[in-house]
Amino acid sequence: MTKKGRSNMRTVRLSQVVSPFGVGAVFDVLGESLMGVDISEWAYNKSTRVESRRLEQALGVKELRSPPSVPSYPSKHTPGIPYQRFPRWLFCQDCRRMRYVRSLEETGEAPKCAHCTAHMVPMRFIAVCAKRGHVMDVPWDRWAHSQPGTEDQRRCRKQELRFETRSGGSEGLSSLVVHCMTCKASRHLGELPSRDSLKRIGVRCSGTQPWQRGSFSCDERIEVLQRGATNVTLPETTTALDIPEPTVPARDLEAEIRQHRNFDDVRTAPDGPRATVLVELIAEDLGVSKDLVLRVARGDGGTDSAEGLRETRAGLLNGEWRAFMQATDADGEPTGNPNFIVSSAELVAGAGSHVHSLLAEKVQDVVLVHRLREVRVLHGFRRYDLAADVVPVDLGPRGRERWLPATESFGEGIFLSLDQQRLASWEQIEAVIDRTEILERRRRDSHIGSRFAEVSPRSVLLHTLAHLQIRRLAFSCGYSAASLRERIYAGVGPDPEAGFLIYTAAGDAEGTLGGLVRQGEDPRLAQTLLAALEEAAWCSADPVCRESRGQGLNSLNLAGCHGCCLVGETSCERSNVLLDRVLVVGDDKTPGFFGDVVEALRAASVERI
Numbered sequence: 116m117t118k119k120g121r122s123n124m125r126t127v128r129l130s131q132v133v134s135p136f137g138v139g140a141v142f143d144v145l146g147e148s149l150m151g152v153d154i155s156e157w158a159y160n161k162s163t164r165v166e167s168r169r170l171e172q173a174l175g176v177k178e179l180r181s182p183p184s185v186p187s188y189p190s191k192h193t194p195g196i197p198y199q200r201f202p203r204w205l206f207c208q209d210c211r212r213m214r215y216v217r218s219l220e221e222t223g224e225a226p227k228c229a230h231c232t233a234h235m236v237p238m239r240f241i242a243v244c245a246k247r248g249h250v251m252d253v254p255w256d257r258w259a260h261s262q263p264g265t266e267d268q269r270r271c272r273k274q275e276l277r278f279e280t281r282s283g284g285s286e287g288l289s290s291l292v293v294h295c296m297t298c299k300a301s302r303h304l305g306e307l308p309s310r311d312s313l314k315r316i317g318v319r320c321s322g323t324q325p326w327q328r329g330s331f332s333c334d335e336r337i338e339v340l341q342r343g344a345t346n347v348t349l350p351e352t353t354t355a356l357d358i359p360e361p362t363v364p365a366r367d368l369e370a371e372i373r374q375h376r377n378f379d380d381v382r383t384a385p386d387g388p389r390a391t392v393l394v395e396l397i398a399e400d401l402g403v404s405k406d407l408v409l410r411v412a413r414g415d416g417g418t419d420s421a422e423g424l425r426e427t428r429a430g431l432l433n434g435e436w437r438a439f440m441q442a443t444d445a446d447g448e449p450t451g452n453p454n455f456i457v458s459s460a461e462l463v464a465g466a467g468s469h470v471h472s473l474l475a476e477k478v479q480d481v482v483l484v485h486r487l488r489e490v491r492v493l494h495g496f497r498r499y500d501l502a503a504d505v506v507p508v509d510l511g512p513r514g515r516e517r518w519l520p521a522t523e524s525f526g527e528g529i530f531l532s533l534d535q536q537r538l539a540s541w542e543q544i545e546a547v548i549d550r551t552e553i554l555e556r557r558r559r560d561s562h563i564g565s566r567f568a569e570v571s572p573r574s575v576l577l578h579t580l581a582h583l584q585i586r587r588l589a590f591s592c593g594y595s596a597a598s599l600r601e602r603i604y605a606g607v608g609p610d611p612e613a614g615f616l617i618y619t620a621a622g623d624a625e626g627t628l629g630g631l632v633r634q635g636e637d638p639r640l641a642q643t644l645l646a647a648l649e650e651a652a653w654c655s656a657d658p659v660c661r662e663s664r665g666q667g668l669n670s671l672n673l674a675g676c677h678g679c680c681l682v683g684e685t686s687c688e689r690s691n692v693l694l695d696r697v698l699v700v701g702d703d704k705t706p707g708f709f710g711d712v713v714e715a716l717r718a719a720s721v722e723r724i
Contacts, residue, residue, distance in 0.1 A: 125149065125198070130522045132182040132196055133352060133493040137520070138508040139248075139324065140348040140496070142198060147225055148237035148342055149198035150250075152326040154520055155511025156197050158183045165521040167490040169434060170355045173427045174494055175373025179521035199326040202252045202342060205235035206278040213238075213255060213276040213293070238278070240304070241342045242313055244320045246335040248498040248506035250347070251321040253313070253339060259293040260300045261316040271298035308339050327510065338499060351424070351495040351505055355431045356602075357454040357488035358438040371401050372411045379517075385412040425568055429606060436604045436612045439530050443480045454488035454525070462644075464637045470715045471641055477534055477709060478644075480614070483635045484528035489620040492521040501563045528618025529635035531584075532604075533577070538613050538708070542572045546705040547698065551575060554671060554693055561669040563690065570693060573613055574605035576708055579694045580647075581615040582680045582687070587647040591639075593630030594619050597683040645716060651696045652713050654679035661702060667692055674702075 125144045127136050132151070136142045142149045162180040171179060182196055200221065206213045207228035214235060216226055226235045242251045256274050263269040275296045281289075281303065289305035306312055314337070322331030340347055372378060377393045384390060394412070398405045442450055442457040449458045460483050463475045495505040508519065541547060551572045558564040568574070581601040589596035598619050604612040619631055634643060654660040655678040666672040667681075668690070675681065675694030684691065701707025 127196070129182060129184050130491075130524065133491055133520060133522050134350045135348075137350055137493045138496065139250075139498075139506060140350070141201065141342050143343065145225070146234060146236055148201060150201040150325055152197045152199055153324070153510040154508050154518075156326070157520075158195075159518075165490060165523055167355060167357065167492075167521070167523075169358075169431060170353065170490055170492055170521070172371075172374070173355070173431055174353065174492060174519060175378070176517040176519050177374070178518045179490065179492060180518055181522060182520050197326075200237075201250075201325040202237050202241050203325075204238045204252050204255050206238060207231060207233050207235050209233040211277045211279055213274075213278050215252075215274060237342065239341055240307060240339050241347070242318070242320075242337045243340050243347060243498045244322075244333060244335050245338050245499045245503065247320075247322075247333060247504050248496070249320050249322055249333055249335075249337075250324060250498060251337075252325075253307070254318055255293050256295075257316055257318060258307070259295045259302055260298075262302050263300055265298070268295070268298045268300040271295060271300060273297040310338070311336065312339060313337055324506075324510065340499070346499055349497040349501060350493055351497065352491055352493050353424075353428060353431070354489055354491045356435050356438075357452070357490065358435055359452050359455060369407075369411050372397060372403065372408055375400065378412065381408065381412045385409060425566070429568065432602065432604055433606060433610070433612070435602070435616075436606070436614065439480075439482050439532070439604075439614065439616075442482045449485065454486065456485040456487075457530075458483050458485065460635060460640075461637055462641050467638075467641075468719070470645065470712065470719055471638075473712045473715050474641060474644060474709075477537060477712065478531060479534045480530075480532045481635060481640060482530035483632050484530060484616070484618060485632055486525065487528055487618060487620065488523055488525050489618075490521055490523050492519050494519050501566060524620035526618050526620035527629065527631045528616050529631060529640065530614060530616045531640075532614030533573075533708075535611060535613055538573055538576075539611075541706070541708050544706060547572050550673065550695065550698065550705050554673065554695070557665070557669060557671055558693070561671060563668070563692075567689060567693065568605075571605065571607055572698060573607070573611075574603065575693055575695050576698045577603050577605050577613065577615050578689060579651075579675065579680055579696050579699050580709075581617060582675075582682050582694060583647040583651050583696070583699065584615075584617055584643065585682050585686055586680075587643050587650065588617065588631070588634060591630075591643065592634045597685055599631075599682075600686050601688055603688065645712070648700060648709050648713055649716055651679060652700045652717075654696070661697065667694075673697065 138151045138153050140151055161183040165179040165181050167179055200216060203216045204213060205216060205226055210228060210231045212228060212230055228235055240253050242253050255276060259276055260268060260271055277294045277296055279292045279294050281292050289303050291304045292301050294301040320333040320335055320337045322333035375397045377397055381390050381393045394405050394408045397408050443459045445459060447459050449456050451457050460481045462478050462481050463471045493508055495507050497503045497505055551570055555570040558567060558570050581603060585596060585599045600618055602616040604614045606612040634640060656676050660676045660679060661674045663674060666676055671692035673695040674697045680694045680696055681691050697705050699707050699709055700713045701710030
């Protein structure tokens, strides 16, 4: 945030402006609490273009742009990312007086108490719209007067409040009291987090974000959260790798529809009086059917719906899968473009042991990614839970050319694919199907299930194997486990996919350590895979973990816990759910895809003894 010069600036890393401190997110810095405003108020002309044609088409925008960055020694003319103070209710830690800081009073400096000149700090609680993503201050003046004992307290409209700690009794929220110094009314915070606590005192949703002016009608339920809670802002991001363009690019009709100049008008009111004419115009311009235009406009194929977002991401992954498959035809020679340099490799070169031979039969291709470029785009966020509506990052007037904030990072990686024929045979085993159907039923019933594609045996297998490999590679590749990420390619259909990419991408470095690619060479990758399978065969929490009927969020994991499968949240693209190592290594009832490899490992260990 910057208003008058360098002293009014707070610093945040460029990559963090997309996530986790992007539009609508609370950013705690030096005792202050700020919230990023939407991109309609950013210095558009001071930002730089981020090239990614695939993402622009998939998200239906004209361009992607990097957030405006500042030099090491900024001046008052330096553009930054505007943040608004939120919450605006503050209290003094010395005299405990409370104050509501209005936007007209804002100087950019940390507010000080008018009575004792000490720095004021933000209140801990905020109010969030559970459906539409609005957020507002808790009206502490109304809360303090919500249980009046006299007529004077009922009529009091002063904001001379104190935030006090009540001596004795409980040490919980009941010991915290908002007290009016004028009429002596007060109320503790014990009931504040309960459901509909604000509704009971007549408080309604503001219908806005803190930086928006004016008032809008919103009758949805509001809930009180701590401002640092993880569900205050749930960013919606999409990532893609910079891969070579196909020789004969296929038309993405849905992307072309979303980019049409009249599409926003149709999407806003697909059943409105103007929609019929505009739909016909778009269909005629692009040579598509009117039904397709309406389907995209109603959210079936757009990024405003969970289903549309899944389809968008699946299309991006499919293009990357084909790029990796093309690399396997180059006989080990580096191919690609300057930002996507790949070469094929062998898992096991020459004659190996029986264990290595079994492993090589399961793994079809290995591709070393010497250099990659990842583009990450923020296109919206949710509040309270993942079933809430998506709030777009651009809340400005309609009719402008659409763009989205994005960051790029560079790194390296290892791509590995499994043998399709053996995988297809394993997927037909009844015990494997039954175990997978348990997770699929739970996915459908889960409040976050709409974010993920339908669960299949290969998706659980590949996801779990990628986690096992990340945990093992952290011991040898030179990167921490939190620096490694996964991309799962598990699409089913006419062009099935069965692979995963483990990669590292840093936003502040134009290169890599080289350690990850080196671990993909023979014989290191085979040794790492075998070590990962050996560790997966026995978890420190076994037999409880292996025999578990459900673990993790909404019981969306079976045999998968912190002791064997879970990785850092920044590493996993599926929120550390839909994991089951039994499908990898097997048990008494279910054959794992690598079960025979694990048995051969055990036999070889016995022989060595």
